[in-house]
Amino acid sequence: MSAIPIPTLKPWVVRDYIKCSGCRLCEIACSLHHEGKIWPEASRIRVFMLVPGVEVPHLCAQCSTYPCVAACPVDALSVSEETGAVIVDNAACTACGLCIAACPGEIPHLHPDQPHIVICDLCGGDPECAKICEQAGYLALFKGSRTQRGAKNYDLYAKNPEEITANLVVNLYGEKGEEFIE
Amino acid sequence: MTYGYTGKFTEVNLTSSCITDVSLDEMVLRQYLGGRGLATKILWDRLGGQWSHIDPLGAENLFLVLAGPLTGYMLGSRICVSGKSPASNGITGSTASGEFPVEFRCAGFDGLIITGRAESPVYLLVTDGQVEIRDATKLWGLDGKQTTQAITKEVRGLMQTRRPDFGLWKEPGIIYIGPAGENLVRNAAVMQKWTHACGYGGYGAVMGSKHLKAVVAKGTGPLPAVAHPKALPPLLQKTYDEIFVDPQRGFWGTGAAGYSTGAEASSEPVRNWQEEWHDEKSIGVINLETRNWVKRYWSDFGCPRACMKLATVRSGPLKGAITDNPDYELEAYCGTNLGIFDPDGVVYVSSVVDDLGLSGINSANTMGFAAELYQRNILTTEDFDGIAPTWGDAAAMGELAKLIAERRAIGDVLAEGTFRAAKTISELKGVDVTPYAVQFKGIEVGAHGIRTGHHFPYLGYALSVQGGDHTSIPRPPLSEASAALTDSLVVCNISLGFGRTDHIWPFLKVVTGWEMTQEAWMTVDGRRIIQIQRAALLLGGPDVFWDPLVDDDNPPRWYHPLPSGPYKGSAPQRDEVLEMRKTAYAEMGWDARGIPTTEELESLGLHDVDRALAPLRT
Numbered sequence: 001m002s003a004i005p006i007p008t009l010k011p012w013v014v015r016d017y018i019k020c021s022g023c024r025l026c027e028i029a030c031s032l033h034h035e036g037k038i039w040p041e042a043s044r045i046r047v048f049m050l051v052p053g054v055e056v057p058h059l060c061a062q063c064s065t066y067p068c069v070a071a072c073p074v075d076a077l078s079v080s081e082e083t084g085a086v087i088v089d090n091a092a093c094t095a096c097g098l099c100i101a102a103c104p105g106e107i108p109h110l111h112p113d114q115p116h117i118v119i120c121d122l123c124g125g126d127p128e129c130a131k132i133c134e135q136a137g138y139l140a141l142f143k144g145s146r147t148q149r150g151a152k153n154y155d156l157y158a159k160n161p162e163e164i165t166a167n168l169v170v171n172l173y174g175e176k177g178e179e180f181i182e
Numbered sequence: 183m184t185y186g187y188t189g190k191f192t193e194v195n196l197t198s199s200c201i202t203d204v205s206l207d208e209m210v211l212r213q214y215l216g217g218r219g220l221a222t223k224i225l226w227d228r229l230g231g232q233w234s235h236i237d238p239l240g241a242e243n244l245f246l247v248l249a250g251p252l253t254g255y256m257l258g259s260r261i262c263v264s265g266k267s268p269a270s271n272g273i274t275g276s277t278a279s280g281e282f283p284v285e286f287r288c289a290g291f292d293g294l295i296i297t298g299r300a301e302s303p304v305y306l307l308v309t310d311g312q313v314e315i316r317d318a319t320k321l322w323g324l325d326g327k328q329t330t331q332a333i334t335k336e337v338r339g340l341m342q343t344r345r346p347d348f349g350l351w352k353e354p355g356i357i358y359i360g361p362a363g364e365n366l367v368r369n370a371a372v373m374q375k376w377t378h379a380c381g382y383g384g385y386g387a388v389m390g391s392k393h394l395k396a397v398v399a400k401g402t403g404p405l406p407a408v409a410h411p412k413a414l415p416p417l418l419q420k421t422y423d424e425i426f427v428d429p430q431r432g433f434w435g436t437g438a439a440g441y442s443t444g445a446e447a448s449s450e451p452v453r454n455w456q457e458e459w460h461d462e463k464s465i466g467v468i469n470l471e472t473r474n475w476v477k478r479y480w481s482d483f484g485c486p487r488a489c490m491k492l493a494t495v496r497s498g499p500l501k502g503a504i505t506d507n508p509d510y511e512l513e514a515y516c517g518t519n520l521g522i523f524d525p526d527g528v529v530y531v532s533s534v535v536d537d538l539g540l541s542g543i544n545s546a547n548t549m550g551f552a553a554e555l556y557q558r559n560i561l562t563t564e565d566f567d568g569i570a571p572t573w574g575d576a577a578a579m580g581e582l583a584k585l586i587a588e589r590r591a592i593g594d595v596l597a598e599g600t601f602r603a604a605k606t607i608s609e610l611k612g613v614d615v616t617p618y619a620v621q622f623k624g625i626e627v628g629a630h631g632i633r634t635g636h637h638f639p640y641l642g643y644a645l646s647v648q649g650g651d652h653t654s655i656p657r658p659p660l661s662e663a664s665a666a667l668t669d670s671l672v673v674c675n676i677s678l679g680f681g682r683t684d685h686i687w688p689f690l691k692v693v694t695g696w697e698m699t700q701e702a703w704m705t706v707d708g709r710r711i712i713q714i715q716r717a718a719l720l721l722g723g724p725d726v727f728w729d730p731l732v733d734d735d736n737p738p739r740w741y742h743p744l745p746s747g748p749y750k751g752s753a754p755q756r757d758e759v760l761e762m763r764k765t766a767y768a769e770m771g772w773d774a775r776g777i778p779t780t781e782e783l784e785s786l787g788l789h790d791v792d793r794a795l796a797p798l799r800t
Contacts, residue, residue, distance in 0.1 A: 027483075028484060035404065042404065052376045058350075110349055
């Protein structure tokens with residue numbers, strides 16, 4: 001039986017925070033791919049560990065409404081037709097930071113050395129972070145797809161790491177975890 | 183430039199608040215690499231001439247924070263701390279993993295040399311290219327979890343204020359001390375991430391003596407440039423693949439040995455080494471994983487192995503405890519060694535020692551020693567300020583840990599570590615309690631016994647330049663130089679197999695461009711480090727001096743036949759061990775009294791070490 005084709009299927013990095021080991025092989029893979037060196041702060045995925053043991057891989061969720069793209073005053077951000085990823089035109093970007101403010105999860109950040117923003121581009125459709133996490137067997141990140149139906153669900157992942165931490169810390173440590181919520 | 187290094191080593195004088203860069207030439211880095219090796223070189227150059235007069239807890243000691251060329255590149259990220267050890271009076275290279283080392287290197291640093299003593303509590307903040315001394319008055323007295331929380335909040339806030347345009351700032355990497363280090367407990371650890379300890383050597387007390395609560399790093403740069411960048415990704419992938427095909431070790435971590443090392447190998451400390459065998463299935467990994475683990479895989483930056491786990495106690499009187507695993511060492515020391523065989527109890531005691539900033543191996547050895555003296559009615563509840571440290575009582579053992587960290591009642595004596603406490607208690611009580619002390623040259627022994635003849639070697643710890651450190655023992659066919667290698671590159675020594683070094687050389691070549699060989703390391707460079715460490719240990723002082731012919735030996739208990747288990751009756755014969763020692767001395771280039779010979783030292787270019795040892799030879 002053949003699957004029903006969904007023409008608009010786009011790749012998505014599925015994230016299961018509680019399974020994140022904090023190994024940060026995703027940061028290594030991402031920065032090697034994009035920068036040719038191991039560079040955690042230039043990685044498009046950054047693992048926040050605001051409380052030890054509570055690791056939150058933080059990366060673009062490709063919201064259905066793309067508020068970052070809408071906020072860009074110089075048209076430096078666009079959406080890839082093929083993958084749905086946000087593409088940064090580094091030359092056009094003025095590093096004004098309006099996209100950070102527009103993102104519900106404050107996900108984009110400036111490149112540490114160059115005057116432009118960095119946002120996950122899904123590596124053109126085959127994200128390195130998910131690849132290594134799948135190989136490692138953690139499946140905290142894996143390559144899935146973004147369907148049209150239920151698309152609003154994906155928007156919810158554009159969430160600030162503090163908020164995610166506040167949930168996870170209780171999930172992991174129970175009542176004791178509440179002591180570590182800022 | 184030197185590939186693999188940032189090249190930046192900075193000296194911070196806490197007395198004068200003076201901060202200056204120190205240059206080290208490439209030849210020194212090639213010979214000593216980083217971490218333990220470089221610590222040995224720096225300590226000897228600066229303090230070697232007056233070694234036995236240096237008080238490890240005095241302002242004149244150094245506290246070293248050193249990465250290595252492979253830190254961040256190879257299988258995880260570790261930091262090495264060192265100085266003159268308040269436990270052994272020698273030099274220990276003590277390492278722990280976490281994200282601090284990567285933040286430190288990404289901030290552009292390879293090392294800090296911290297001297298003097300601050301007038302009031304401070305912490306150091308290391309950011310891109312700079313070091314600041316900051317007030318830590320409000321942090322003094324906080325436990326590990328509180329310290330981590332307060333510093334994370336303060337430093338993130340600071341970075342966000344300094345550079346708000348960057349976007350969200352991640353947390354910094356932190357190495358810190360708990361109350362034990364502040365109170366100069368001689369087996370206090372330098373901690374990282376709540377649970378990870380630079381445990382051996384007592385460097386938490388060195389930080390405490392300098393009023394240094396923490397070193398905090400937040401860097402935004404890349405790791406230092408590598409010699410062959412194109413060769414790096416395939417090399418990483420090759421190593422990952424090797425580990426990913428063997429998932430079971432990561433699945434269990436080392437904790438699975440908590441049962442088998444007792445039940446099968448019969449070499450686990452049980453009630454202060456009175457026995458080394460147990461068949462308590464409750465301590466088995468299956469009970470920890472089904473009852474306590476809330477995260478099956480917990481890693482540090484770049485580690486594909488994930489041998490750590492997160493464990494909690496969710497219900498009952500010990501509720502609220504959080505620690506990692508516990509791994510084998512702490513299952514043994516905070517568990518079986520204290521007669522505790524239930525998972526909740528082990529997690530609880532591990533969590534308490536972590537929070538206090540005690541080294542879980544070393545301090546729980548001292549706790550086991552104290553509990554045995556209680557068992558023998560040599561120490562009473564009165565000595566313990568009302569606590570009854572009965573075998574198996576996790577809550578009481580937690581209280582005992584606090585007594586030590588806070589130096590209350592007999593805790594003040596026990597805070598000096600097992601060796602020194604045994605001497606003092608013998609005097610106080612008029613009973614010789616030294617036969618119950620299981621330690622080597624002031625450093626309490628790791629959780630691996632020798633008596634069966636099949637686990638650790640008869641003559642390993644006794645000859646180690648790091649005393650009871652189970653990660654640094656000379657055991658054939660490896661010499662202790664192999665431990666000095668991983669500790670100097672500052673990489674994990676277990677993720678690809680304990681003591682294995684063959685995988686290191688290709689990494690070293692890709693990262694630094696250096697062609698080094700196993701043979702050269704074992705016969706020259708690594709051996710040089712061991713000889714300097716040996717010299718420092720023998721010079722010792724000022725409170726304790728070691729006599730090789732007395733102290734290059736096993737503790738008395740380890741010559742008593744095992745009282746139980748499949749190896750019942752087994753023990754090394756002391757005269758045979760002493761015969762073996764003669765051969766080992768010769769192999770190590772030490773004379774009949776255990777002192778490195780002039781010929782050996784000259785061949786390694788260590789003329790000043792030879793001169794410093796001359797008085798010991800007369």
